[in-house]
Amino acid sequence: MWSKKAVAVAGGAIFLTLAGLIRLNYLFISAGLVMLTFVVLSSFLDVWMPNVKVRRETSSDNVFEDGTINVKFIIKNTGLGLGFVEIYDKLPPQARITKGSNYTLLYMKPWQEVSFEYTLKLSLRGHYHLGPVRMRVKDAFDLFYNEKLEQSIHSFSVFPRIEVLEEQVITSRAPKLLSGSMPLNLIGSGTEFYSLREFVPGDSLRSVNWKALAKKGKMMVNETVREDVMDVILLLDAREVSAVGGGRDTPLEMSCRAAATYAKQLLDERNNVALVTYGDSVKRVDLDRGEHHLFKILTSLSSVRPEGSLKLEIVLKDLLPYIPSGSPIILFSSLDDDYTISEAFTNTISRGYNITTISPSSLDFEEKMKRIPHQPLLIARIERENMISEIRSFGMTVGDWKADEAVNTVLQGG
Amino acid sequence: MEEVEIKKSRMPKIDNIINYKDFFGEYPLIFAIKIISSIAMFYVIYEFFVYHNPLDSLITKYAPKVIANFKPNPNIFVIWGFIAGFCFYIFTLFKGKYKLLILILTLAIVGQYISDPALDWQVGESVIPDKVDTNGDGNQTQWEWKPVKIIYDDKKGTNERIDDAKVRLSNMIFGIIPFLGAYGIWKRKGWAIAASIGLVIIIGFLYNPNLCLENYDATYCGYDTMEKELTWKEYLSGGIFIGLGFVIYIELSYAAIKYENYAEQFKPAGLDASLLSASQKKSVAKTLRTLFVSYLINLGVMLFITFSVAEIVININYYLSTTDGRIQDSIELQGPYGIVFTSLIFFMLLGFLRMFIGAEYDREDN
Numbered sequence: 069m070w071s072k073k074a075v076a077v078a079g080g081a082i083f084l085t086l087a088g089l090i091r092l093n094y095l096f097i098s099a100g101l102v103m104l105t106f107v108v109l110s111s112f113l114d115v116w117m118p119n120v121k122v123r124r125e126t127s128s129d130n131v132f133e134d135g136t137i138n139v140k141f142i143i144k145n146t147g148l149g150l151g152f153v154e155i156y157d158k159l160p161p162q163a164r165i166t167k168g169s170n171y172t173l174l175y176m177k178p179w180q181e182v183s184f185e186y187t188l189k190l191s192l193r194g195h196y197h198l199g200p201v202r203m204r205v206k207d208a209f210d211l212f213y214n215e216k217l218e219q220s221i222h223s224f225s226v227f228p229r230i231e232v233l234e235e236q237v238i239t240s241r242a243p244k245l246l247s248g249s250m251p252l253n254l255i256g257s258g259t260e261f262y263s264l265r266e267f268v269p270g271d272s273l274r275s276v277n278w279k280a281l282a283k284k285g286k287m288m289v290n291e292t293v294r295e296d297v298m299d300v301i302l303l304l305d306a307r308e309v310s311a312v313g314g315g316r317d318t319p320l321e322m323s324c325r326a327a328a329t330y331a332k333q334l335l336d337e338r339n340n341v342a343l344v345t346y347g348d349s350v351k352r353v354d355l356d357r358g359e360h361h362l363f364k365i366l367t368s369l370s371s372v373r374p375e376g377s378l379k380l381e382i383v384l385k386d387l388l389p390y391i392p393s394g395s396p397i398i399l400f401s402s403l404d405d406d407y408t409i410s411e412a413f414t415n416t417i418s419r420g421y422n423i424t425t426i427s428p429s430s431l432d433f434e435e436k437m438k439r440i441p442h443q444p445l446l447i448a449r450i451e452r453e454n455m456i457s458e459i460r461s462f463g464m465t466v467g468d469w470k471a472d473e474a475v476n477t478v479l480q481g482g
Numbered sequence: 483m484e485e486v487e488i489k490k491s492r493m494p495k496i497d498n499i500i501n502y503k504d505f506f507g508e509y510p511l512i513f514a515i516k517i518i519s520s521i522a523m524f525y526v527i528y529e530f531f532v533y534h535n536p537l538d539s540l541i542t543k544y545a546p547k548v549i550a551n552f553k554p555n556p557n558i559f560v561i562w563g564f565i566a567g568f569c570f571y572i573f574t575l576f577k578g579k580y581k582l583l584i585l586i587l588t589l590a591i592v593g594q595y596i597s598d599p600a601l602d603w604q605v606g607e608s609v610i611p612d613k614v615d616t617n618g619d620g621n622q623t624q625w626e627w628k629p630v631k632i633i634y635d636d637k638k639g640t641n642e643r644i645d646d647a648k649v650r651l652s653n654m655i656f657g658i659i660p661f662l663g664a665y666g667i668w669k670r671k672g673w674a675i676a677a678s679i680g681l682v683i684i685i686g687f688l689y690n691p692n693l694c695l696e697n698y699d700a701t702y703c704g705y706d707t708m709e710k711e712l713t714w715k716e717y718l719s720g721g722i723f724i725g726l727g728f729v730i731y732i733e734l735s736y737a738a739i740k741y742e743n744y745a746e747q748f749k750p751a752g753l754d755a756s757l758l759s760a761s762q763k764k765s766v767a768k769t770l771r772t773l774f775v776s777y778l779i780n781l782g783v784m785l786f787i788t789f790s791v792a793e794i795v796i797n798i799n800y801y802l803s804t805t806d807g808r809i810q811d812s813i814e815l816q817g818p819y820g821i822v823f824t825s826l827i828f829f830m831l832l833g834f835l836r837m838f839i840g841a842e843y844d845r846e847d848n
Contacts, residue, residue, distance in 0.1 A: 076676060077732060081725075084683060085825075089818055095533050095721040097818050098796065101825050102725025105795070106788045108832050112839060152744070152773075173744050175769055208780040209733055210740065 074211035078107045113207045118176060119147030122201050122220040124157075130366075133229040133316075133325070136166060137188050139198060139222075143174070144181040151175070154204040160196040163188045190226045192316060193324055193370045198222040227366040228321075228328040231475045262291045299340045299355055299392045302327050302365075303383070304372065305401030306347035311374035312404070313433030317471060319402035322428035324369045326475045327400050331365045342391075343368055346383045348376025355392075381408035384416050397423045402430040403455055413462050425459060425466040426478050432471035501575045505668075508763065511770050512742045516667055519734040523663040523678070524564055526727035530682060531556035533720040536656055541685055545652065553649055554656040563657025567664030574669060595643075656685060667735045670742055675735045679728065718821070722792050726785055733781055741770055791828075799824040 070078075084100030087093070120143050127138035141157055157170040168186030176182065190196065201218040264280055267287030280288035304327050310320035327343065334341045335357055343353040343365045353361075353368045380401070391397070397416070403409055403425070416423055431448050434440040440448070452468075459466050467478035496502065507513050536542060536554040546552040573584060613623045659681045666674030745766060799821045 073732075073736065077729075080679065080683065085822060087683070089822060092818055094718045094818060094821075095724065097821055098718045098721025098792070099725035099728065101795065101821070102722050102788060102792045103728055104825070104829070105791050106725075106729050106784065108829055109784060109787055109791065111836060152740075169747070172747060175744065175773065208777055209784070210736060 110211045122218050124222045129224045132227050134191050140185045142183040145176040156202040162192045193226050193228045195225050225370045228324040228369050230332045231329045233333045264288050299395040300334050301397045302343045303399045304345040306345045306372045307377050308374050309405045312430040317433050319428040319430045320374050323400035329475045335362045346378045379408040381412040384412050399425045403427050428469040499580050509767050515738045519667045519738045522730045522734045526731045528560045552652040554652045559653040559657040563660035564664045567661035571668040670739045795825050795828050
């Protein structure tokens with residue numbers, strides 16, 4: 069193939085020759101012809117093609133958003149050819165190089181092994197891959213080159229960022245056999261104070277409230293909130309409309325980060341967690357617990373793409389028969405473009421489920437990008453506030469999540 | 483033990499003033515390549531304008547209407563253009579405030595040069611401020627400021643300086659070519675090298691055919707014809723050398739960039755020091771030396787073949803156009819069109835040959 073230099077030299081030579089013809093200038097003609105001859109003769113030079121083996125060593129196969137990954141690129145010349153090789157390791161467009169370079173110019177001797185390193189920063193969740201490797205070998209004068217694509221692919225995942233939740237806001241009314249750390253709205257054995265009652269025979273002396281005895285003159289005991297494990301369903305809205313905004317500032321990205329944060333917290337507290345995403349179809353990661361399950365949920369969250377327009381009512385109607393009764397559901401949705409929300413909540417609540425909603429506001433992103441005029445924005449805000457008020461009137465908790473707020477603060481006062 | 487306080491020197495270190503390491507580079511060979519490339523560039527541009535009078539250029543036809551005394555002189559603009567380009571490269575090596583200081587100084591010197599004959603500074607009897615006798619007997623004196631006047635004077639001198647500036651301007655226009663070339667070679671800027679070559683052709687593009695030099699007088703050409711009149715054959719062989727010169731310039735300057743880029747990649751961005759140990763550096767230097775020697779041999783052989791082939795093509799045309807037979811009746815074949823026509827046939831034959839000779843690569847066949 070012709071390099072840019074060859075095209076420039078040949079182009080210049082042709083121009084000189086033609087200009088010489090037009091102006092009847094022998095100087096230009098002969099100079100142009102000499103340059104053209106040089107280019108044509110250079111095309112006879114052999115351009116070797118490297119026979120190489122490529123491998124990569126990475127610091128980790130999975131990173132969280134804004135995390136870095138170190139890549140060591142090792143290339144071995146297994147052939148007899150030698151010379152300059154340009155090597156370009158293709159990166160995903162979302163990746164930013166913070167150290168080193170994914171491009172190098174190497175002089176390779178037969179059987180020589182060379183390595184170079186670079187560090188990538190990835191700020192958006194997803195499944196990515198490094199490669200293929202593009203190798204380019206030029207002739208002695210860099211006029212002609214050959215390219216080879218080495219199909220060496222290295223896959224890795226970027227998980228949504230996890231924040232630390234300061235307080236527990238999810239409660240359940242469905243007791244389980246195993247005790248855990250989740251407070252239920254029921255009296256039982258736990259650490260959190262619930263109420264005082266009179267002492268009855270059989271009560272442990274440890275639970276006697278001695279201050280109350282001194283004050284009232286009769287034996288009173290402390291009752292505590294029952295703490296148990298829960299089955300928690302994380303319901304994530306991945307419809308096309310959730311991709312409003314751009315880059316990391318979309319309701320879907322915020323929802324994924326929140327879902328990852330809650331999944332981590334709930335699994336750390338030994339609960340069973342399931343993840344359900346809906347967009348063009350319903351995808352689920354079934355109830356389970358443990359570190360391995362967190363990995364499954366994070367992997368699933370990394371795969372989420374905004375597509376489809378399934379309505380919440382249909383999703384819940386399909387889902388509720390499979391959810392253990394009374395289990396809390398956490399919905400991550402911007403609540404946009406769905407006229408079935410009220411009905412979906414009514415049906416779900418009437419069956420005894422509790423839905424906590426974490427709703428990233430898409431209007432903030434639209435306003436930030438100046439894509440929505442002032443008046444329509446005002447109306448849209450009022451509509452959103454009405455929607456949230458309506459859900460709250462059902463007795464459900466809704467966190468109106470503004471852009472740039474931490475997940476931690478969403479449900480406080482919600 | 484008492485601590486000895488080391489006083490910080492007020493003199494700034496040379497490292498903080500100029501990045502001189504960038505000038506010499508880590509490898510003497512690359513420095514040498516740059517010098518060779520600079521000489522090649524200087525030779526090519528100078529030779530080009532020896533054969534091709536800049537007064538024949540298209541720009542020379544129109545520029546005198548705006549700029550009087552438009553007389554570009556290759557003896558001046560090639561050397562000074564090159565020096566200016568090299569100085570500009572040195573300027574870029576200076577750091578921060580020193581760069582600004584040099585810029586201000588340069589502007590002041592240029593300003594002084596232009597304004598010097600036109601402005602007359604009148605400061606009275608003595609330099610200000612001065613002790614002045616207030617009552618005339620010398621007993622009572624007082625410190626006073628003398629008025630300073632700047633008078634626009636010496637109109638003739640100013641005009642001469644302006645004319646001089648215009649002549650310099652014409653040299654500056656043509657001087658851009660070596661300026662960019664020198665800057666490109668030393669600063670490793672491919673675009674500057676490409677631009678300098680492009681400008682040779684664009685700025686040097688002919689207005690008058692060379693016939694003007696042989697058969698026409700000043701009324702046709704617009705200037706006195708050159709004393710030395712060349713035949714078209716001499717022009718052709720001159721063109722071959724210029725063409726080869728272009729190739730040498732392009733090749734060597736890009737080689738300088740290529741090999742320096744190879745060495746540069748061992749240096750982290752923003753740092754002067756290399757990541758390599760002394761032995762590794764030696765190994766890189768050895769590789770560079772081997773590569774460059776092999777490259778020079780390649781270039782030498784290729785230039786020799788190119789020269790021979792170009793001579794053959796031109797001589798074949800000469801033979802065809804002067805030999806007995808019907809072909810010599812063709813007026814076109816005897817002129818520049820014939821040379822181009824013969825060359826095209828030759829390139830076509832080479833193209834056919836290329837189909838059978840050369841590297842073949844493995845292909846994946848299903």
